[in-house]
Amino acid sequence: MCNRESLAGSGFILEAAQSKLPGTMGYQDRDWYKDAQRDRPPVARKPAPPKRKGPVFSYILLWVVIGLVFYGLVTTFIPGMGSSRVQILRDGSVVLGTNRTGNYVINGSINGVSVRFVVDTGASLTSVSQRVARHMGLFGCVPARFTTANGEAQVCVAGARDLQFGDFRVQNVQVAVMPDMETQALLGMNVLNRFHITQNGGKMIISKPSP
Numbered sequence: 001m002c003n004r005e006s007l008a009g010s011g012f013i014l015e016a017a018q019s020k021l022p023g024t025m026g027y028q029d030r031d032w033y034k035d036a037q038r039d040r041p042p043v044a045r046k047p048a049p050p051k052r053k054g055p056v057f058s059y060i061l062l063w064v065v066i067g068l069v070f071y072g073l074v075t076t077f078i079p080g081m082g083s084s085r086v087q088i089l090r091d092g093s094v095v096l097g098t099n100r101t102g103n104y105v106i107n108g109s110i111n112g113v114s115v116r117f118v119v120d121t122g123a124s125l126t127s128v129s130q131r132v133a134r135h136m137g138l139f140g141c142v143p144a145r146f147t148t149a150n151g152e153a154q155v156c157v158a159g160a161r162d163l164q165f166g167d168f169r170v171q172n173v174q175v176a177v178m179p180d181m182e183t184q185a186l187l188g189m190n191v192l193n194r195f196h197i198t199q200n201g202g203k204m205i206i207s208k209p210s211p
Helices: 004-019 027-039 055-077
Strands: 086-088 094-097 104-110 113-119 126-129 139-148 151-165 168-178 185-187 196-200 203-207
Touching: 094 104, 104 185, 139 168
Parallel strands: 113 185, 126 168
Antiparallel strands: 086 094, 094 203, 104 113, 104 151, 126 185, 139 151, 151 168, 196 203
8 A cells, every 4th residue: 555655756756747748838937938928029010901992982083084085075076065265355355266176166145045156157147956946936937958068958047036145146137947967056157247357376356346
């Protein structure tokens, strides 16, 4: 039989053996590990990746680009759609600069309906598209045949009570209604010959005739 001394001795031997097993840590090892962790330099943290902008911003940017491209195509390939520089002088004279297509363009109205005129010194009559004419309340439209750059066209000539552009107003004007005209309106010589017109250096000046 084993006595207390032998059991105590066996327990001491067992504890000593366990302290030497792999994967175990004694009291001295624990103190050394704590000191090593305390003296270890701090680990630098990686900066957080930048936040990505949401998809809404990308969609907005995409539609802005599409709009700019569409506007450029319209003003390039549809005559008269591009804006031109317009200046009104103190005496009421209108100074026009050419737009991207080389046309003189000015805003105005016929019978109170707003239109954008392309100034055309080669047109005998002021003309409007059939689509725009429907809203103008033109009267007495008489069928006629016109010779245009694209050949002969079947039109009708109506009367307009009031025509305005810049600070100028003209009453009782003949207007040709064109079925296939791309622009809203052409300001022709039946109106322009009531004014004094000069062209120089890409500018057109429309002024009241001298008394």
